[in-house]
Amino acid sequence: MTLNILFLTVTIKKRQLSAEDVEREQRVKKIIDQNRDRQFSIYRPF
Secondary structure, three states: OOOOOOOOOOOOOOOOOOHHHHHHHHHHHHHHHHHHHHHHHHOOOO
């Protein structure tokens, strides 16, 4: 009888965002919000 045991270590680190990453995320969020507003105005129930 053979018993094989595998040990696995997972390390989680918080990612540090640069100024460019923060700016890009804000631009993406703004574009998504604009598209959502446009969709709501087009598909508004009568």
